[in-house]
Amino acid sequence: MIAQQLINGLVSGAVYALFALGFTLVFGVQKLLNLAHGGVFMAGAFIAYYAVVSGVPFWAAAILGTLGAGLISVLIEIVAFRPLRARGQAEFAAIVASIGVDLILVSIAQRVSDTKVLKFPFGTFPIEFYRFWGLRISLLQIMILAIVAVLLAALVFYLKKTTFGRQVRAVAINEKAAALLGVNAKAVYFQTFFISGALAGIAGVLIGLSFNSIQFLMGEPYMLRAFVVVVIGGLGSIPGAVFASLMLGVMQTLSVAYLPNGVSEMIIFALLFVVLLFWPNGLFGGAGLSAGVGRR
Amino acid sequence: MNLKKTILAAVSLAALMAAPAKAAEYTVLVLQSLTGPAAFIGTGVKDGMVLAAEEINAKKELGDGNSLKVVVADDASDRTQTLSLITRQASDPSVLAVLGPTSGSVALAGANIANELKIPLITTTNIMDVLKNGPWSFILTQPASVTIPYIGKYTVDSLKVKNCAIIGLKDNESYVTLQKMYEDYLVANGGKATSNEGIKVTDSDFSAIATKLADSKQDCIFVSAPAPQAANIITQLRQGGVDPKTPILGHSSLASPEFISKGGKAVEGVYLIGDWLPGGADDFGKAFDAAFKAKHNAPADNWSAVGYGGMRVIAAAIKAAGPNPTRDGVRDALTKVKDVKVVVGQGLYSFDAERIPRPGMNVLMVKDGKFVLAK
Numbered sequence: 001m002i003a004q005q006l007i008n009g010l011v012s013g014a015v016y017a018l019f020a021l022g023f024t025l026v027f028g029v030q031k032l033l034n035l036a037h038g039g040v041f042m043a044g045a046f047i048a049y050y051a052v053v054s055g056v057p058f059w060a061a062a063i064l065g066t067l068g069a070g071l072i073s074v075l076i077e078i079v080a081f082r083p084l085r086a087r088g089q090a091e092f093a094a095i096v097a098s099i100g101v102d103l104i105l106v107s108i109a110q111r112v113s114d115t116k117v118l119k120f121p122f123g124t125f126p127i128e129f130y131r132f133w134g135l136r137i138s139l140l141q142i143m144i145l146a147i148v149a150v151l152l153a154a155l156v157f158y159l160k161k162t163t164f165g166r167q168v169r170a171v172a173i174n175e176k177a178a179a180l181l182g183v184n185a186k187a188v189y190f191q192t193f194f195i196s197g198a199l200a201g202i203a204g205v206l207i208g209l210s211f212n213s214i215q216f217l218m219g220e221p222y223m224l225r226a227f228v229v230v231v232i233g234g235l236g237s238i239p240g241a242v243f244a245s246l247m248l249g250v251m252q253t254l255s256v257a258y259l260p261n262g263v264s265e266m267i268i269f270a271l272l273f274v275v276l277l278f279w280p281n282g283l284f285g286g287a288g289l290s291a292g293v294g295r296r
Numbered sequence: 297m298n299l300k301k302t303i304l305a306a307v308s309l310a311a312l313m314a315a316p317a318k319a320a321e322y323t324v325l326v327l328q329s330l331t332g333p334a335a336f337i338g339t340g341v342k343d344g345m346v347l348a349a350e351e352i353n354a355k356k357e358l359g360d361g362n363s364l365k366v367v368v369a370d371d372a373s374d375r376t377q378t379l380s381l382i383t384r385q386a387s388d389p390s391v392l393a394v395l396g397p398t399s400g401s402v403a404l405a406g407a408n409i410a411n412e413l414k415i416p417l418i419t420t421t422n423i424m425d426v427l428k429n430g431p432w433s434f435i436l437t438q439p440a441s442v443t444i445p446y447i448g449k450y451t452v453d454s455l456k457v458k459n460c461a462i463i464g465l466k467d468n469e470s471y472v473t474l475q476k477m478y479e480d481y482l483v484a485n486g487g488k489a490t491s492n493e494g495i496k497v498t499d500s501d502f503s504a505i506a507t508k509l510a511d512s513k514q515d516c517i518f519v520s521a522p523a524p525q526a527a528n529i530i531t532q533l534r535q536g537g538v539d540p541k542t543p544i545l546g547h548s549s550l551a552s553p554e555f556i557s558k559g560g561k562a563v564e565g566v567y568l569i570g571d572w573l574p575g576g577a578d579d580f581g582k583a584f585d586a587a588f589k590a591k592h593n594a595p596a597d598n599w600s601a602v603g604y605g606g607m608r609v610i611a612a613a614i615k616a617a618g619p620n621p622t623r624d625g626v627r628d629a630l631t632k633v634k635d636v637k638v639v640v641g642q643g644l645y646s647f648d649a650e651r652i653p654r655p656g657m658n659v660l661m662v663k664d665g666k667f668v669l670a671k
Contacts, residue, residue: 001511008503115333117524122560127535136537212528212558213500221498256504261494262466 004135005257006250011141013249014148015210018203019222020229020241021155022073022196028236029172029192031091035098036076037200037226038219039105044069044201045208045218046109049118058124058209066201073197076101077189102219109216118214125209144206151199152242158195159238168192172236228268232275233284240284319361322614322621324349324607325385326366327396327406328420332373337599338398341420342368344596344603345395347588352611364611365390371397375405382406386413392626393610395436395603396420407433416613416627418606420599427651432627436606437571438641438653440474440547446657447545447569448481450670454659455543455567457515458487463505463529464520466494474547475520490514495521495529502529506536516543523552527559534562543567548657551598556665567670569657571640572601574667577658581639598640605638605655609645612636 019041026034048065052058080097128139159165170178171188179185207222208214229248233240248268255264275283326345329338346366353363367385371378378397385391386409393416397406403419403426410417411430419426422437452458462479465471479489491512493505509517510533517533519526526546534540544566551570555563574595576582584604588596596604610626613633617625631651635644641655648654661670 001507004507004511005504008507012501012503115336116554117522117528117558119524119528119558129535138535207500211500211502212531213525215498217498218500221496253504256493257508261492 001257002254003133005253007135007137007141009250009253010246011144011210011249012253013246014145015203015206016222016225016229016249017242017245018148018151018199018206020226020233020245021152021238022199022203023226024230024233024236024238024241025155025192025199026196027230028238029168030081030085030189032081032094033098034076034081034196035095035223036080036101036105037098037196038223039102039109040069040073040076040197040219041200041204041207041222042109042214042216042219043072043105043204044197045204045214046112046118047201048205049120049208049214052120052124058120062202062205065205066198069201069204070194070198072105073193073200074190076197077193082186082189106216106219113214113216115216118208119212120209120214140210144210147202147206151202155195155199156238164188164191225268228272230282231272232282234282235285237282237284240282243284244282319363320620321363321365321390322358323365323367323388323391324610324614325381325391325394325396326368326607327371327378327381327385327394328368328603329373329398329402330368330370332371334373334398334400337420338371338396340597340599341396341398341603341606343588343592344600344605345607347584347591347600348604348607348611351587352607358611358615364607364614366607367391369396371402371406373398373400373402375402378402378406379409382409382415382417383413386410386415391415392614392621392623393417395606395610404429415623416610416630418610418630420602420606424652431631434630434647434651435653436609437602438655438657440470440477442652442654443548443569443657444474444477445481446659447547447567448478448485450567450659451482451516451518451543451545452485452487454670455516457543458482458485459490459514460487460516460518460545461491461493461509461512461514462489462518462520463493463495463502464518465497465522467496471520471549475518478518478520478547487515495525497522497525499525500528502532503536505529506532506538509533510537510539514542516545519544519546519550521546521549523550523555524558526550527555527563530559530566531562548598551660551667553597556662556667559662560665563662564665565661565663567659567661568667570598570660570667571655571657572596572598573658573660573669576639577669578643580637580643584639596639601639605636605640605645608638609633609636 023037044065047068048061051061051064080101081094084093129136167183167188170183171185175185229244233244252264255267326342328342329335349364349366369381395418397403399421403421407426407429411432418434418436420436422435422439424439426433426435462475464475519529546568548569550568576585585596613626613629614621616629634646638645641657645655659670660667
């Protein structure tokens with residue numbers, strides 16, 4: 001059973017990673033805790049759901065959900081964060097603004113869905129299981145792991161090997177110096193928010209599909225776990241976020257399987273305190289900076 | 297002259313006494329959640345109540361010329377609005393009773409003010425504290441202490457299993473109470489809960505629990521969660537490899553069309569309890585279902601059936617209170633309500649000595665995408 005639970009944990013952790021990467025990316029570049037990230041995640045799932053029930057094939061609906069969430073994230077940057085940044089109030093005021101934006105998104109979703117729990121129609125994705133060495137893994141779980149691996153590789157390539165990535169890292173390190181060198185910081189923020197939202201959107205679609213549940217409050221538990229992930233991994237660190245997400249997924253699964261009822265969250269948050277106590281910058285704080293998206 | 301006057305007065309009085317009694321209109325306030333988070337309950341309850349009142353008037357069940365006047369209002373799950381509406385309506389002496397509010401703390405607040413104002417009130421909720429507020433407040437639906445033994449008895453006596461895994465919400469007091477009652481029933485009958493898996497209402501990933509139960513030995517699995525979440529849990533249990541022969545059971549929260557629409561084939565064979573058997577369990581229930589369909593172009597659901605029964609109960613109390621019923625008389629009659637014909641449970645509604653409703657429950661199962669009576 002432990003091997004099967006490890007697979008379950010890795011799949012859960014992989015989706016946490018998608019969610020947390022967008023969250024930590026925005027923090028790394030802009031030093032901003034975007035608490036509307038859970039709302040964007042939920043919006044991605046809603047867009048894909050309504051596209052599917054309108055007759056759009058699932059793969060196209062997933063792309064729509066991803067792009068839609070990316071655009072919502074950009075809209076949040078333009079409407080809520082950019083004006084605050086222009087007034088030099090980018091941090092605390094932006095946190096409050098992001099809470100407001102999240103509440104707006106959640107309220108809209110509640111009204112649209114009539115407070116109901118939605119589910120992709122039966123047959124949206126084939127339910128097939130493969131068995132090997134006594135383990136069961138579904139086609140959907142394989143797809144999730146593959147998508148997360150591809151997106152993660154693409155993100156790292158984008159940040160490390162492209163001009164845009166260099167610009168992102170330049171703005172993350174020193175916005176003014178980057179601007180003097182001709183980097184358009186607005187465009188960097190624009191693209192960073194789009195990538196962050198798109199990652200949240202695809203995570204929402206995968207969660208909605210995998211766990212048969214799309215509802216207006218679905219972002220809240222993930223937002224809480226994303227905090228744990230980015231703090232343990234190191235704020236702004238991409239490898240830290242991936243490591244912490246997988247670790248969180250596996251720990252949560254194993255604690256549900258082997259420990260008494262209700263212990264799972266105690267362990268996760270106790271770990272958070274321990275990390276904060278001994279590694280205030282997170283386990284990968286240094287590595288995060290070398291990865292190039294953490295501010296100095 | 298005086299004799300003439302006396303005779304005239306006597307004749308007039310006799311004529312007056314011989315004239316048929318003036319037709320009376322008995323007003324009942326239907327105060328349900330028509331908007332807000334409990335609207336999915338309150339709207340159905342209101343529809344059932346209004347339909348029942350129309351039938352009672354059409355069939356002259358309160359006596360020739362007497363009729364029910366229904367005033368519909370929205371509690372919106374809002375305490376202030378509820379208190380204001382009850383206070384305003386109670387100031388009108390023609391209002392004999394309140395059917396509502398729908399649920400939660402609003403129901404408790406409603407019960408409190410009803411006892412202050414001395415107006416009979418039947419809340420839709422099953423919270424026992426409503427009864428502790430005073431003699432004027434009643435509950436329409438049965439508390440868990442009444443309903444859980446139905447599914448517990450079915451587990452032990454009909455399915456012949458006693459050792460069950462329990463999966464249930466740990467962040468909702470009502471659900472925790474239900475799980476505990478089910479576990480207590482198993483223990484009292486020589487069984488036990490093989491495991492207790494606590495979940496939250498916002499959880500959606502049950503893969504770890506499914507794998508755990510697939511590798512564990514239990515005679516049955518009891519799921520205590522709202523219908524859509526329960527459907528999701530059972531879907532993941534099936535996908536996680538839990539033995540398909542292991543009976544899965546739940547309580548009345550599963551008795552919702554959403555349970556079947558969200559669970560599909562995965563919820564086939566699941567046992568649960570419900571007030572209302574969709575389509576009706578007998579001729580009376582079938583007639584209600586047909587009338588509801590004709591009026592609303594949709595089948596009656598659990599809540600409309602509960603509401604239909606609620607109006608019939610208050611109508612029976614008003615009738616039993618005699619001519620020119622008062623609020624006192626209606627309250628007294630309510631405490632003596634016995635075997636009023638309804639469409640929920642076993643079909644007959646009574647309050648026991650503690651004012652706890654006892655219409656009984658149906659043990660249902662999902663078969664071919666429908667709720668049917670479990671054998």
